[in-house]
Amino acid sequence: MMRFIILLLIVVSSRQCFAGKEPGLPLKKIKVAAPFKMPDIVVPDFSNTARISITEFGAIKGDQQKTTKAIAAAIAKASEMGGATVIIPDGEWLTGKIHFKSNVNLHLSKDAVLLFSENPEDYLPAVPTTWEGMECYNYSPLIYAYQCRNVAITGEGTIKAQMRIWKQWFSRPSGHMQSIKRLYNLAWERSAVAARQMVNDTAHLRPQFIQFNRCENVSIEGINIINSPFWTIHPYLCKNVWIRKVNVYAHGHNNDGIDPEMSQQVLIEDCIFDQGDDAIAIKSGRNPEGWRLKTPSKNIVIRNCFVKNGHQLVAIGSELSGGIENVFVTNCEVQDGAKLMHLLFIKTNERMGGYVKNIYFDRVRSGKIDQGILGIETDVLYQWRTLVPTYERRLTPIQNIYLTDVKASEVKFISRILGQKELPIKNIVLKNVSAQKITDTQQIHENLVQFSSNP
Missing domain, CATH: 2.160.20.10 (Single-stranded right-handed beta-helix, Pectin lyase-like)
Incomplete structure (x- = not known):
């Protein structure tokens, strides 16, 4: 009986020690000097994670449908593994929207280009997002993460938006103005976000290029960004954001470079901006x-x-x-x-x-x-x-x-x-x-x- 009790105590003790400490994606802390009390910024460390290429999942250059599906499958697999790096190899890859899952690093090789579709239909169904400070359901941002943890975009490659259609949406005709008026009034009435459906024939609320929405531990490092339908990088309701060595060129309407919104513990460093806003x-x-x-x-x-x-x-x-x-x-x-x-x-x-x-x-x-x-x-x-x-x-x-x-x-x-x-x-x-x-x-x-x- 005494031996059984001792063994039981050992098992319980080991479980207590292990609780909450399962092996997972390593995190690192960045200390930042500031004239106010600045908490450390916590970001994911993908340096020793497995690397999986989108070509393993059927990506083919010039084939938007297969490449979009391959990126989604690779991201799902990386998240399922508990943390991995999805590789975009050298060359130009035509794609539709990219949706993140937790514990994923999207890494662009030096000569890789992700060329995003200009067809608004490729960014449907609508997702919970924002327009100029108001929550709504709208076209998906080109790269989108919702309620994710430990996500990154890294590498020396390029992400690029094709702009022919989005440029046509830069103007603000009556249909657009009435739609944003409707959204404003819905927000004022504190209506449910799901009731604020903004995709119709005339609203033309352009999506952000990159939006991390309600995410924690976000890193963007090294990439080049060319063009954007709307705001370029939008951390929204995020905690722990590190944006480093990013080169942004976007000269369209409302083309801010980085828009941290209701976000906390954010470090933006060593970036180059060439903006239309x-x-x-x-x-x-x-x-x-x-x-x-x-x-x-x-x-x-x-x-x-x-x-x-x-x-x-x-x-x-x-x-x-x-x-x-x-x-x-x-x-x-x-x-x-x-x-x-x-x-x-x-x-x-x-x-x-x-x-x-x-x-x-x-x-x-x-x-x-x-x-x-x-x-x-x-x-x-x-x-x-x-x-x-x-x-x-x-x-x-x-x-x-x-x-x-x-x-x-x-x-x-x-x-x-x-x-x-x-x-x-x-x-x-x-x-x-x-x-x-x-x-x-x-x-x-x-x-x-x-x-x-x-x-």
Whole structure:
């Protein structure tokens, strides 16, 4: 009896030691320096995982149907294995949508090109996604992950969107405008996301190129991206995101480079941006969506990035209803001759609510800028000004914005800060922020308290 009890205790003890510690995909922690408490970023380590090629599952160059099915089968197998790397070999591979599963690394060989179909029908059925800060069912992003853990896109290859059809959708005719008005009102009514079906003959809500939706431990490293129907890389409601050495070229409408939205613990480093819109735009939901989900974008570090073209180096908003805090931009450069409006642009309106605080901008260099180094505006509504009324007025508190060691060759202004009388912007600090030539007024300020500038 005593021997049986001892053996039982040994078995129970071993089970307790093993519980929660089954062998799985290794994770690594990245420590990131910041002027706020920055948690380590946890990302998957695929360095010792099995490597499986899409050709093993029937991929054939030039055959979109077989290649799309092969990629899906390889991803399913890699996930089933508990973690593996799916190889896209050298050459051009025509494909439809790619949907991730957990514990998968999609790796593009150096001379590999994934060329995505331009046929919108290839991105159906509709999936839970977003449009400009509002959740809905829409065309699938070209590369999509939903509620996944431990996912990566790596390699030195290229992903490319064919643009003929998407370009036709850049315009905003009446059908499109009425559809986004309908979506806005559905979001305002807090309707179920499944009721917000946005695929019809005239909505033409273009999909993101890459969207990681409600994912944890995400890594994108080394790849080249050419063209995008809409926002290029969109981590949405994600935790632990590492984007490194990515080269983005996308000059279409709304072609932001990276849009972290309601995401936390994000590191963007050593990337190159050549954009038709903002290089990096930090967002957190539009109006009721941000209030409902209550997830601020937080703990975001952007470092060692280079911008060739774009509207802003970093934009904050205008979708920021969930709040944005703890952002650190450091050691970034804008190419001389780039078409850029601001280095840092914070934009909101009377409908957004949310908040912006603790934004740090350090050691940034730029050539000529069309507008200025820092812009803050609180009445940015774009098409929404006349499309829908203000159902509820919520102002955005903006405070604690710090710029240090920022230089440009020519600007209209150093800072233009336009707060609201009811809620002034607070505590803006510029230290060693300058331009060789100022063509308009150095500072243009309205409804601002606690401003300091030290040359």
